[in-house]
Amino acid sequence: MEENIVPHSFLITKKQRNKLKNHNAFLLWFTGLSGSGKSTIANAVEVALFKQGIHTYTLDGDNVRKGLNSNLSFSPEDRTENIRRIAEVANLMVDAGIVILAAFVSPYEKDRNDIKNIVGEDNYIEIFVNTSVEECERRDVKGLYAKARAGEIKNFTGISAPYEAPQNPAIEIDTTKTSVTEAVSVILNHIENSLKLNNE
């Protein structure tokens, strides 16, 4: 199929769209266990960016697993497909000029490498929200760890399914030592230059 698809050259480029917005666009990818703090930190970063006039959008389980990916389970194959589709959507949205914040467990190193390949290395900023399973289970924000321990949820990451910690994340946040406010500041400092348009 693919060989018969001839790309059209569009007249408006990503560079022009970025110029219209007055900032560059890229993907901030938050990975970590359920309850580690991905959504909390991503939301706080989005608020801070929005206040600076940056066009943002957050992709997370609430708006993706209930819609686009509602046919996917938590088997290893379906998680891979979940992440692949999200990466493709994020790629389009970055091309559209929007700073994307994506908060997904994304437990497999290979799947995260594939995201980098889909959006391009320069557009991918990986943030490892490194909170131990003990702490996530203590928080048990959604009561899912209790259910997983009781055997009511199969393949639960950290309990009965693996989480492969990123080896070389751009940013690593230990939420037992770093407050939400501090995490936001670390992330904003890291992306400050990436947001700036080149003077070409």
Ligand SMILES: Nc1ncnc2c1ncn2[C@@H]1O[C@H](COP(=O)(O)OS(=O)(=O)O)[C@@H](OP(=O)(O)O)[C@H]1O
């Ligand atoms: N088996 C299993 N393992 C892990 N998580 C589970 C599972 N079943 C349901 N949930 C809830 O779904 C959220 C994780 O969905 P993701 O799309 O981020 O997962 S993945 O990236 O495809 O692994 C995760 O939400 P977050 O708490 O936002 O991380 C859980 O609330």
Ligand SMILES: Nc1ncnc2c1ncn2[C@@H]1O[C@H](COP(=O)(O)OP(=O)(O)O)[C@@H](O)[C@H]1O
């Ligand atoms: N430093 C911190 N950073 C982020 N979340 C924290 C921190 N300290 C405590 N929390 C709490 O941990 C929980 C994280 O939940 P959530 O953001 O939904 O995680 P995830 O999106 O990774 O599943 C929230 O209740 C949040 O208030």
